[in-house]
Amino acid sequence: MVIEFFLFVYYLKFGICFLRFLLLILRNHNYGSDYFVPHNNMKNTSKHQGLRNQLAKLLEEKGIKDKRVLEAIKIIPRHLFLDSSFEDFAYQDKAFPIAAGQTISQPYTVAFQTQLLEVKKDHKILEIGTGSGYQTAVLVALGAKVYSVERQNELFKKTSALLPKLGIRPKHLSFGDGYKGLPDYAPFDSIIVTAGAPIIPEALLAQLKIGGRLVIPVGDKEQVMTMLIRKNEIQFEKHKVGDFKFVPLLENKN
Numbered sequence: 001m002v003i004e005f006f007l008f009v010y011y012l013k014f015g016i017c018f019l020r021f022l023l024l025i026l027r028n029h030n031y032g033s034d035y036f037v038p039h040n041n042m043k044n045t046s047k048h049q050g051l052r053n054q055l056a057k058l059l060e061e062k063g064i065k066d067k068r069v070l071e072a073i074k075i076i077p078r079h080l081f082l083d084s085s086f087e088d089f090a091y092q093d094k095a096f097p098i099a100a101g102q103t104i105s106q107p108y109t110v111a112f113q114t115q116l117l118e119v120k121k122d123h124k125i126l127e128i129g130t131g132s133g134y135q136t137a138v139l140v141a142l143g144a145k146v147y148s149v150e151r152q153n154e155l156f157k158k159t160s161a162l163l164p165k166l167g168i169r170p171k172h173l174s175f176g177d178g179y180k181g182l183p184d185y186a187p188f189d190s191i192i193v194t195a196g197a198p199i200i201p202e203a204l205l206a207q208l209k210i211g212g213r214l215v216i217p218v219g220d221k222e223q224v225m226t227m228l229i230r231k232n233e234i235q236f237e238k239h240k241v242g243d244f245k246f247v248p249l250l251e252n253k254n
Helices: 002-030 046-061 067-075 084-089 107-117 134-141 153-165 202-206
Strands: 124-128 145-150 172-175 188-193 208-218 223-230 236-244
Touching: 046 067, 046 107, 067 107, 067 134, 107 134, 107 188, 107 208, 107 223, 107 236, 124 134, 134 145, 134 153, 145 153, 153 172, 202 208
Parallel strands: 124 145, 124 188, 145 172, 188 208
Antiparallel strands: 208 223, 223 236
């Protein structure tokens, strides 16, 4: 009887572990983790995974409640979006310099903006400021169809080459003026701006679906994160949700 009991406990534990494994596969498939398969020469180790888990826990403690966003943070290898000299610091909640005098936003900012969008699978999202591609990857991991614009040609070329190597497939990457958006692909379920704008561009508001959300940091040296929800053809509900600091969104300058 004792042996049978221990065998029962053993197989019960094995069954529970197996079910957890299946749930993890299904859950990650929904988040698009099948996209994130770096080339063999791009290291993504169990140590990196542990650091991502710690980062997600920190973001949750800071107020990020959307479990899907936290799962995306756990999936995406942020260290591969940075210069190798920053690899040891990639999973700190800090911004770091990237090409063309720009920065990769701190993970909290990325998670905060993404949480505001309330992304659903197959949402059509316009991203203004592709940058390193990290925010793009978060949105893709959530199952969004991402259309992204970058005004810095150096960054556009670098990120356009990097994302396929990571298996990340946005719907469209574009080099151009973010103030203009992408009218040929509008309307969008959501629009996210990852640079500080002195004003809210009218073109972006016009490209938003009714019920859609625009998340944009507004201001000069420092910005107020602002969310606008389109109520109808002419009315928008406006929310101010915190102070942040971004590189500037420049108009007609590439």
